[in-house]
Amino acid sequence: MARRWLAVVRTPLGLTTGLLVTAVLLLAVVAPILWSDRAEVVDTDQILAAPSGEHWAGTDSLGRDIFFRALVASRLSLELALVATVIGVAAGLLLGAAPLLLGRRLGRLVTAGVNIAVAFPGLLLALFFAVVFGVGATGAVLAIGLAGAPSFARLVHTLVAGVAALDYVSAARVAGVGRFRVLLRHVLPNIAEPLVVNATISAGGALLAFAGLSFLGLGVQAPAYDWGRLLFEGVGMIYVNPAAALAPGLAVLLAGLAFNLFGEVVAKGLGVTTVGGIRLPAATPARSGAERRSEAAKGEHLAMAPSDLVLDVRDLRVSFPGPAGPIRPVRGVTFSVRHGEALGVVGESGSGKSLTALAVARLIEEPGRVEASRMEFRGADLRDGASAHRHLLGTSMAMVFQDPMTSFNPTRRIGGQLAEVAFHHQGMTRKQALARAVERLDAVRVPDPAKRATQYPHEFSGGMRQRAMIGMGVMGTPSLIIADEPTTALDVTVQQQVLDLLQSIRDEDDVALVLISHDVTVVGEVCDRVLVMYAGRIVEDLPADRLDGGARHPYTRALVAAVPDMDTDLDQPLAVVPGRPVDPADVPSGCAFAARCPLADARCRAEDPPLEPAGDGSQVACWHAGEPLGLDGSTGVLVEVRTP
Amino acid sequence: MTTTASSVASTTSAREVSGAKPPTVGRVSALTTHRWVRFGVRRLGRLVTSLAVLVTASFLMIHLIPGDPVRGALGPTAPTALVEARRESLGLNDPLLVQYWDYLRGLFTGDLGTSLTSQLPVADVVSQRLPATLTLALLGFLVAVAIAVPLGVVMGVVTRRGRGRRTELAFTTTSVVVGTVPDFLIGVGLVYVFGVHLGWLPVAGNATPDAYVLPVVALALGPAVILARIIRVEMVAVLEADFVRTARAKRLPARTIYLGHALPNALTAGLTICGLLLGSLVAGTVLVENVFAWPGLGRTIVSSILSKDYPVVQAIVLVYGVGVLLANTAVDVVLALLDPRSMIAED
């Protein structure tokens, strides 16, 4: 944590604002000691003088030097702002953490109260409290402090609720850890950073708010003076000596900005550094293993006449700029899809399977880069870019994404979202397009399609949404459907229905399918042919029915043996692949799987094996393809079986 | 619930099967009209609760003040008889609940009491000053939105997916700086530049149309950049969303993707902030009015606080509060129209 703060402070903006905050704090300490006399000496010869060499910002109605008054005022201004902040933060912490400690009913009451209070702007609350506590510095401190409490309480409440909902808090409670201890040990440490940052920002806010109250004459009263008070006095004579207003105005502005910006910079810095550089496009599964990215790859079937191919991809590469050079999640993938063929692509998170699909669909945006020596869809060269083949892709290539909830626009009706395709690509009027949408919803077996078309996505169940998504794909006359984990977010029984639907669409119109999944069993059931991807490459390309028992690559074999199915031998342990999947930002040289492979030798670690035909229509990329592998009977770890 | 299965189960060692219905495919959601009614009732309930809290707080304000508010207002030298007479006429000697009842009754009949200093009915004072403040706040809000939405959308599109890093940094820094400067400081700056230095525009009152320029700008500038920043962030986030990818997979024209799909979603999030901004804009008029000698409620409340004219202060606080609550409610309704989910998500 300390290191991350340091990194933030080292950025130019962080350094500037950090220094500024330090300077303001320092000024507040030393200014009254050094210049109090000069700020308070009355000089009747110099009343309301304009700025001069002697008085840089001129003098006020008693002839006092405004420049030094502005410097000396820093202490009182800052003191008052900091005390107000402490009051606000303390009250906010108490109110915000109360629901966790008090339990449901009382907690709800507190939250409801905070929610009502937070709707009123801080200045209004401050005015209210200023009336109650009376005009003057003390009243204003209390007023600004308490006025800031509701919004801080809301922030604390949100943060606390966010952490309290996490499993580690549940785990601590299950382990018998008390509420107070949970708050101290688990919740507060994990929200400390945003709290400190926001407290800093509110200190800046309090400083400016205080200036506001003093400016209205409700804050500090003469003969004491803070920046706001000086401004109040200065504005009265702005036509005589503008500097009298501008000097304290500038001072409060600088100080307020310093705190505010410092907080913002730190907030931004901490938020960003946790991710580290540019994020890979939306689907990057930074956390949950439920992986979404994938890609398609495929061996060449030279026997195939090119015209029989729907999709032909050679040496596809995808890269993103990273903090330490480009990240290459897809590293040279070659495959093709025939008319009506169902091609499965399996792999774990980071294998590049989704990115391959997105690249083929030309849906990878800058700063991602897509390169290929060949990328043809029904004879059109996709390397020209998506816009060159807009209508072709819009009507002939259908995409189905993993999460049907987030893949529809939540603010628009389902019917309209389907109709758009026909309106833009098929030259239909909106009315015709809508009729087509209803007809297509019917075709994907959405009951009562006319009514469903007028509903919003959130009114659909998950399975229905995925049907509608497929319906959107068949608005045109697709020759290829790319389905990226189309059933991962669905329940098993619904999953089966969606897979059946895809199957029936294929049967009816001879549509090709690229099905991307992490689930070997799903792919094995639906597809004719399977590509297995690992670390951005195709490691094996084989007929689906050979997955179980006929695979040659040790990774494919491990993958099949690691997942129990309804036939798994209950006396044997499941296969264990040691280590973890490769991070696309750090792909080892040689075979990427070597570090986890029981068959690996020196050659594997040095030389990446090419994908080569292995007879019987399959291809494999392994120096030791097909060599015997065994399971350690007690641990399930894959071992090499030595043949004498 | 156990039916046929119980006899079967007894044949095996330990089986239990219940006769619950097999799963049905798909669920039909609640009727749309019901949802609107429920939303309306709930939102109205919240408004009424907040109003009740507000009214109670404004009533209690005078009682929370330490010491005798009348003595405070009239000063230590005022004769005791006068103080007592004034207390009596304000009803301060009645039991608290009776006073509360009178206060509520007064609110419903438009009687807000009498000013301690001018002896005019408070309702007259408020109704005379309210239009100037309302005009200022609404103009400020419109200007802020008119600047913020296009600026935010354009910046969002330009800086999506980590593009235009320099533009993003420049915009973010500028907007944070400008957004942090309180409206009264902007006001003082404007007065200096356009009033004192250049002499182009009037800096006090609302007598002429050009007198509106500086106060409205002072009021709108901060909220405008804050809102623009939020819309940019929302836009960038929305452009990363799955449904935008879907829209791109449909090969829709860029304009349709940005304005048809992304913008409504970015705006719904921006709207929530709009409610808060509108609220703070209403409150911001207090300071701006005092910079520009604007004859509105803001000037009146400050002078009333200083002269301890509590009935007036009470009434104006109430008016501001009601204004803020109505603004928030209006924003919620617009939000529900734009994004039907928000009606449900509130629960």
Added chain:
Amino acid sequence: MSDLVFDDVTVRYGTARRPFTAVDGVSLVVPEGQVVGLVGESGSGKSTLARAAVGLAPVHSGSILLDGRPLPRRGRERPLQMVFQDPFSSLDPRMTIGESITEALPRDLSRGERRAEVARLLALVHLDPDAARTLPGRLSGGQRQRVALARALAGRPQVVIADEITSALDVSIQGAVLNLVRELQRELGLSMLFISHNLAVVRYVANHVAVMYQGRIVEQGPVSEVLVDPRHDYTRELLAAVPGARTTTAVRAGAPDTPGTPAALVKPRSTS
């Protein structure tokens, strides 16, 4: 007999006017030393049942008993422990592995005893005892899930509830965690309630299975019977939907490790 008994348990959320019944009169027994698999789809109430057992969800009616006694809700002694689905949120990112496990240990141990116990538990889940000093951020999902298992065991529970503990893991890692669950169960004789939406996974680790649908248990019994010869329509539908399940007859006859199937897995329902 330290059986975990759910007796007619109902869990309700929402307001009094619009209640939502997540768990509806569920009776279930987790017999000592056995693994009961609980299957069902999202929203079927299986996780809610688990959370009710450990006190994270309010029980509306019915009772949950261990050894015939209600489960303690206060104090340190917690004979029921739980392992959660998401290994990335189930460990406090600010606490070392050792601290997380120590927190769940009985209080009366000395400092040295605690350290030794943490090392023993880590070894038990096949992690290097030196891992105690690392923060969870440095561990993979599979390793974190091992730590979560070790923490659950630290409380010396009589029953462990595992809630979808492999569904957030990469496929090549899942096998290792499932192996570990089976190994721990065999070696320590743990009782477990193993929740999963994946029938094949439940088949692999559990002796008994209960199928949950819309808040109720629609069928339960030994794995070898329920999955081979399902009686309830919903169970049949679930089985038919298992990918790759061309036929359900593929399930092997004779479940392996069921020496002495307990007499009464199902508590007889009082009403029917």
